Amino acid sequence: MHIIRFSASALAGASMLALCGAAQAQDAASAPQTEASNSDIIVTAQRRQEKVTDVPISITVASAAQLERQQVNTVNDLARIAPSLEIQAAPGQNTGGGGSIRGIGTMTFSPGAVASVGVVVDQVSQGNANISDLFDIARVEVLKGPQGTLFGLTTSAGVINISTNAPVFGEFSGRARTELSDAGTAGAKYGNQVVQGVVNIPLASNAAARISGVANLRQGVNRNAIDGDRNDTNRYGVRGRLLWEPTDRLTVNLIGDYSQTRITNGGDFFTFVKATPDIVAELASCGATVGEGNQNYCTDDSYVGKAKNYGGSVQIDYAADPFTLTSITSMRKSSEFGFGAASNVFRGDTLPISVANAAIDRDISLFTQEFRVSSAAGSPIEYTAGAFYSNQKQTRDAETVQVTLFGNSLPPSITPALVIRDESLAFFGQATGHVTDSFRLIGGVRYTTDRLSLDSAGSDTDTVLDVAKWSWRLGAQYDLMPGTMAYGTVSRGFKGGQIAVPANASPYVVNPEIPTSYELGLKSTLFGGWVLDASLFYMKINNFQAQSCIIDASSIISCDQKNVDGVKTRGAEINLFGKVFDGLSLNTGFIYAKATYPKTYIGADGTDIGGSQLAYSPRYKFTLSGEYQQDFGDRFAGFLAVDTVWKSRVRYEENSYRDTTFRPHWVVGGRVGLRTQDERYSVAVFVRNLFNVHEPSLMQSSFPFGGAANVGAIYGPQSYRNVGISLDAKF
Template structure:
């Protein structure tokens, strides 16, 4: 901190000069063939070196940040060095009341007997958190490994279209379902609730809830807010928000976002480099005709897509295998640093998606303090192109048509209606009650084709699978808190759910395959999916009981037991004879004890929770070994007997001194499968040898897949006035997680080592928040942590069951860029 203080207390240039210097430094560093270096002994004097050897531009984060630090220091007036130190006021260092809606009413976080993490809009900006997956850098219990959100290790994996996410995403009270938003923009705050939460938040949510509150329109002021990020690998992200008052009681707020980034992967055949892009917007109208009545209307639309180059590359191939030679012919050597593939079948259309919807909420507050609300919403999701019949979604990653077509298209819609009653706060009995209705409909189509290494080109075999389902849900819920004394309270609640799922699955016949797609019908592949017409009706009670004791206004403890629910699904990818097509409901039982308190005059807010969760009938892919009636082994969506997660979750939010904000989070999570659950042996094992049984099964990993046992976060920002209405700031965030497996099958090659991700930001801004300029960095340590999986077609593409590929993320390599903020 002393070094940081020195960095922010020297120099004599104006704030504008400092901002320009930072901007010029970033431009110089980002230019190809140039780098910054100190000239002579003057650390604040810079020169530009030209690199004549064509090597990559110097990108050492410490150098860049120190250079920027010296530039920012120019802006510190000399008077600041001699100003007498002043004791910060309690108001300046107090965190104040943190407000959440974790129990469907506004409360202080200290009064909520639920494990909840809060991420403010300021923290989202500080840490460059722009997607749901990025939230894992701010919440230790939340993780995005494996491609799906998990809370405390519980997530939904597999391929059943009717299986809903264990972590529910709720935006302004609306359950998103499969049409959850992908990007975060114009957000007021995000709350992450751990443990079963479906009793109050819509449906399912057997693992937890990501509860998002967008920024509300403000009738009091016209405002324009802009934010721009530009970084390496053609990273760009723009956000624009306009707030327009249309009366003293009404306003419209419109938010737009646009983003694009080149991934590191390239196609060696075409030279194309993949990219991801997303753009969209949200419009929200707020009208408060009286003090008692509030009307909110909103609509949003978002597109996401990429360049069509597959986001995967081989990082391990067995020596001497045919696949090694095929890759060499493309100029590729498989290694952990490989960023090349040579797929001949790319299709941008196969990977495009659009999400959109609208919502209306009416709240009326009666004179006696009761509030009734109605929330109506429609959500839609469209993925891919049902008419696409050519190659796309290549799943063999080489320039042979082994499985060059693997296209999945979706058309999903969901309608929800909720009525809610909230009792007045401060009474001996407080409660929330409501009715909920949901009706969703989905149509999916999967097209898979190739030679499978068995047919001579141009002949190919294929299959077309069509899945349709409708899901209707009715529910009534209520939760009450009874204050026996001013300090001691009892909590109880229940939810009754009645759900009906209708699903039908069919495969295209030989005639359609030949005439429409040009595929040969091959028994055992083309008709591997058995036709299905299934109706599943489920009735369920979920509940929560607990007690809370307030030791003071700033310290409380609680104990709760909650039974959750995640609805039944249908195995729409087919099930062998003898296995049920119905995937049973997932039932979690969570026992939790917690403590929350504010200390040191409100400068420290601490939350601690100890939890034990058993999830019965955990929905997951299940391996079916070959039998006499089912000679082909395979994975099918089903139920594991149970899983257990247990551990401790600790979070600290602090403001130890004026200008410094520091957040610390840590979770220890011992998560395991049932002892009688078996999984497939890894692809390098042989049945009947070692730990692999004759049936090709083995015991699962000791820890749940995609679940580190330890996960810790530290993030903070230090701000200091530099005079002239400007302030300088430095921000840093570090994420640590212990090693974990990407699959339930033990395999050293699909295990990720301990990881450390360091990010940071340094810059200047006006004290009124109107303008800001900063340099940011992600993965400043430049560590590589790819998402590695086994090659599903290794037996066909010449990999001889020894091939693996990696799917990188935005944090696979260091990324440094520039941010600009403006507010009018």
């Protein structure tokens, strides 16, 4: 505990030094960072810059100001900005990082799987080598429904489109901001210290660099009851951007980033929340109390997992009137070392079962190249066309799981070393035709070829899946009046297949997923600046890629990847975002998404769950984030911010067990603070999850046996209260 408090104190001291240094700086402060008015909310949802109210796609937009007031520091935190978006934060879940939209996401962690919701950063697809931390972000757009025409095969349910802040010519400026909390202080259930910094450096009249970094250090949420230590999750990241305009027609954007992670004792991993009397007694003897919200486990072992993630891209734009030529080349790599190393995944040394995973290394490398041509804005026919190539390679060490049950060692479960390659080439185009000043027609198409191959150690032949598919989009939009637009679209998406790799068995193919989506929408401007985005949607998925997990006879989690026809999602969503009036910014939304299994669908427990809600998908969800500012004279202003989410009941397994669902609940947070009128300096006190609601990331029955009698849960930082102070300075 002394070490944790020292870390918090040291970071607080560093933050105060940064604030003091900023206060003494002679350079002018950066322009105040405020919520834009409607006319200034520009998005790149169609791979070109457009006003959000002109884009015939349901979009939730979060500005830099909103992300900061909601303390959105990681990709997982994005689930709080949009009612349609859910992100499963548990280890091994959430392939590709994008979670699910309108109830549809990647529900399988097969090594060859790709995301249903793609993550795109500065126009570069992250594939399965996705970033974790968000810092120095300009804007996040959540695009709902299939986006395969312009964004490709990993976007069958939607896209999280992230834009970082670009360098600014002719300006030297910087910023430091922190969020500091300590476990046990002011009711905080875990400690977290976030320090972010950025500097903008002018290099010439037509060139500038921007360097930003983050340290995100967390103590907990899990705690070893034997020694009292909280699991550390420490991440560090840095990004550099170079913007150069050698001529008035040519722009070069060079971006590179690097991050590393260190996790002790498995980080956020399973604890017992329900158990038979013998297991309850065993855990109680070492100080762990079984029940909802249990943060404690018991082990004499100590082990560390490490990861690094890095990449770079170069984007070149040339204005060759009347169109623009763009080339984007990128490379990413992600590596994990020692993950899975644990003497017992149940982390209970006195339990009658031990499941030991050998330490393994995993690597992902991704290369992408995109060429496209775009017409000038305002042309009678606006178009974007191009070609896209990607090559992703994953390598995994052989993995051995050894089970000891009531003193008897069972035969080991062995997954061989693997090399998975996913190579794709696509040609695409989309156009909007202006039939009249108010009426426009939309058409787009993409042809994708994809080859997925698996080379398994000890196998004489590779497993190969070759696919060629068309994606398309048709629609129309009509301006009902100035500032109000209605649209209707139908889209066909495509998500690549996967190769399942079960332990002690031969690999097999899971076919590509093909969604067809229908959407009606309305966009309008209210009160001169508040954006209304409302939509009705229906989507049916052929060959939905699902996963059924059970605890097998060896007490090992065994998952069966499969295709399921007849999965649907339908419902309605409304979002309002932006500035209501001077002093009040408000972003809120509500969704009804009935995302269901097909009729007569048999769950992992053998019961009929046909027609019921998909796992990880709340049927109803409400989000609200807002800030009100009150001026105190010419120099200072006070502010009050709220951040709240309500969800209906969520199930975590493909079965009928009520014990692995979580009840309808509110999660409430907010900030209160003081800032200078020029927004150079601010200080605030914050709370997240004020009422300490223990929403899990994942729940697993038969943990380690006995069906609903024994249940394990994975809790993350969203599952517990956190209270702290935030400091911000610009110079």
